[in-house]
Amino acid sequence: xxxxxxxxxxxxxxEMGDKTQLLAxxxxxxxxxxxxLIAVFLATIINHALAAGTGRLLATIIPLDIIRLVAALSxxxxxxxxxxxxxxxxxxxxxxxxxxxLTVGIAFFxxEMGDKTQLxxxxxxxxxxxxxxxxxxxxxxxxxxxxxxIIIGIVMHKHIxxxxxKWVAATIxxxxxxxxxxxxxxxxxxxxxxxxILVIIIIGTFLAAKKINAKQ
Numbered sequence: 324x325x326x327x328x329x330x331x332x333x334x335x336x337x338e339m340g341d342k343t344q345l346l347a348x349x350x351x352x353x354x355x356x357x358x359x360l361i362a363v364f365l366a367t368i369i370n371h372a373l374a375a376g377t378g379r380l381l382a383t384i385i386p387l388d389i390i391r392l393v394a395a396l397s398x399x400x401x402x403x404x405x406x407x408x409x410x411x412x413x414x415x416x417x418x419x420x421x422x423x424x425l426t427v428g429i430a431f432f433x434x435e436m437g438d439k440t441q442l443x444x445x446x447x448x449x450x451x452x453x454x455x456x457x458x459x460x461x462x463x464x465x466x467x468x469x470x471x472x473i474i475i476g477i478v479m480h481k482h483i484x485x486x487x488x489k490w491v492a493a494t495i496x497x498x499x500x501x502x503x504x505x506x507x508x509x510x511x512x513x514x515x516x517x518x519x520i521l522v523i524i525i526i527g528t529f530l531a532a533k534k535i536n537a538k539q
Contacts, residue, residue, distance in 0.1 A: 330460025338468035351476025362427035395503025402496030
């Protein structure tokens with residue numbers, strides 16, 4: 324029980340104001356709350372089970388910085404996808420009932436790759452020698468923290484125009500992507516090179532966003 328409580332409290336406190344909580348808030352303005360919560364649960368339990376069970380092994384196969392860089396760039400992609408919206412003219416308007424769950428689940432899974440809660444799950448599992456209780460604690464902690472974000476997102480959706488919400492959500496995704504990219508590149512390259520790369524990414528993102536918005 325100590326492993327469960329310690330894991331639960333750590334994740335709830337660590338996730339307050341973290342990117343995954345803000346992601347939950349952003350997705351709650353776009354999709355139904357229960358689908359976002361289901362996606363959070365599935366992504367978290369898979370991600371943390373992977374971390375608790377094979378995290379150290381994976382870290383030796385794929386460098387953590389590579390995982391984080393891919394995750395950061397993926398956030399920029401999610402930002403552009405948010406601007407685009409779910410449908411373009413001529414696309415199937417029915418969609419899949421599991422579409423939102425899959426979309427949100429992938430986003431959260433990527434967001435947690437190399438994140439502090441995933442790394443903490445590995446450490447807690449090693450410390451307490453109880454992978455199952457650590458997994459349950461970190462998963463429940465993530466759900467509690469992200470449920471708070473979802474509630475905030477629902478309130479925003481009721482009081483803020485949909486177009487404004489779309490741009491706020493897209494901005495959140497893109498900013499996290501740029502920040503994550505900077506953090507990784509700054510450890511590998513000198514500042515002038517990092518700035519040049521970021522400027523190229525920003526210009527490319529701006530042009531892509533402008534093109535997507537023009538089609539709508």
